[in-house]
Amino acid sequence: MPHGIFGVIMAGGRGTRFWPVSTRALPKQFLRLVGDRTMLQATADRFDGLLPREDLIVVTGCEHAGTVMEQLPWLDRSNLLLEPEGRNTAACIGWAAEVLRSRGFGSSLMAVVPSDHVMETDEGFRETLRAASIPASEGRLMTIGVSPDRPSSAYGYLMRGSELSPGVYDVAAFREKPDEETARGYLAAGCFYWNAGIFLWTADRILEEISLHLPRLAEGLIGMGGSLSPDAESYGVLPSVSIDYGVMEKAEAVAMVPARFSWSDVGDWPSARRCGVGRGRVIVVDSEDCTVWNEGRLTVLMGLKGVSVVETPSVTLVMSDEYSQELRKVVADLEEEAPELV
């Protein structure tokens, strides 16, 4: 390894399922949902001890440049990649890889992580990446699998294949978010892992795979030539596809290491309560499985089960758990009718 590992933090995304707290102006990853660090800050902190801060790269929407600089004031401006618009994870990752290659670090490892996940513990995270760095250096596309502790239908799954080397496994299959029964089967089978969306590989290798499976994206990235501020037109035409669907599910050299940390993607208000997300003064009468978020008010819950009560100065959301996926539609409708609220 000529240069250890670069960290690439993907900090795009709207966090729609965390509306009304997460908004276009300040999405989920920039919020203090758990503890007193924002999710972006916690994500950056997690790399301390694994790599120097100057080797951290953040990719985010250009409208959030100020927020990132404020939250990570030490970040080298040349390591802040500002997307003119979000084009999904393959473009984001490909761009970061292209920038590394253009700086002469094509053979270096890059650890790619979302900026809105919760992990215990950070040391487990670093250990896992260290374990993955050996096969990654040898050309594998490494992904991290989290042992499920419940039959969640909110995550994609990895099916563990044969052991390639101690603690490193072939990925026998990728599975989309399953229905509940299938998820129970996965849990019982014991060889399925949640796909955490955390990857490790060399910049050259992922670009090679992008060329193979997403040639139009590869072309576009080469056209951008490692620029830090591509024009909106060049970036806007990149194919919008996830790295999982576009590359990982098709590539040969994919492998996984099991996570040495417990993990949550803090995907929506109901799941957030498992991570201790919640804020405000609350009185609870005969209620369970509720999420409460308020900013300085008192929230009183009486006789509720599986409900999220989320308040901002202008909006109150009261949502039964099974509707957390519908929030997207409410926000989409409000984009038209009341853009100031989203």
Place this chain on the structure above:
Amino acid sequence: MPHGIFGVIMAGGRGTRFWPVSTRALPKQFLRLVGDRTMLQATADRFDGLLPREDLIVVTGCEHAGTVMEQLPWLDRSNLLLEPEGRNTAACIGWAAEVLRSRGFGSSLMAVVPSDHVMETDEGFRETLRAASIPASEGRLMTIGVSPDRPSSAYGYLMRGSELSPGVYDVAAFREKPDEETARGYLAAGCFYWNAGIFLWTADRILEEISLHLPRLAEGLIGMGGSLSPDAESYGVLPSVSIDYGVMEKAEAVAMVPARFSWSDVGDWPSARRCGVGRGRVIVVDSEDCTVWNEGRLTVLMGLKGVSVVETPSVTLVMSDEYSQELRKVVADLEEEAPELV
């Protein structure tokens, strides 16, 4: 009838079941829950056409004198009876009767009404009182029965007895709030009416009955001598009992007329939605039977049934319908812990 009818509006009470909108400082009867008139104003308006405004008497807690004067600026100050503390309806009514007697109107009729009920229509209310005024002038203690349109277990009931004169009935029995099954039986029986807590009688007659059934109250009232501002000690020792329990259930000369109006006591947040109580901007997704009250915010409901979401600047209450009677306890606890919120 030497003087037509006096109206006596009982405007005491905390409206605890309407917390957090109803507070100690501004209870339910002073709020605009339905339409643009406060409940007190709507109650006073209802007498227009039946009696002149100078014959309206309001009894309320002394701390609400300013609020009443503000909401009914035309009210004669000598018709505002200020209770040093609430002592239930028998004391309140007895005091008003004693004041009328001391002014020489002992043989006049007094119509006693709560200040926090909703009626359609006001003309029906006046017609009903006119119908009741004949037997009341003859010495009957008249009460108004409302035909139930559903088996409510939230109200007390009157059982209609024999017809004493056209449209005037003996009250065969008073029944406390029944359980649901009993309430269904009452509805099926056809001779049970909701006890609306609206009464008509002469001041002399109700004082006579109070002497008979509540001699300690009668004694206390005589001691006060029709004073407009009794000292806290004299008033505070009056027995605290409802006029229903203390007098009506025991007296002989009780009779009823059926109400010629539809009615609701707007008793709690769930029942309030039937009266059109609700305020604020709301987005509803797959939700039914919900009450929403907010003041300038947006409330979004998703997947809820039978829930009240009530917001003030400092509190949000989210309450499943079957807990509306428990609200009292929450408020009682807060009296200690956070008196500024109740």
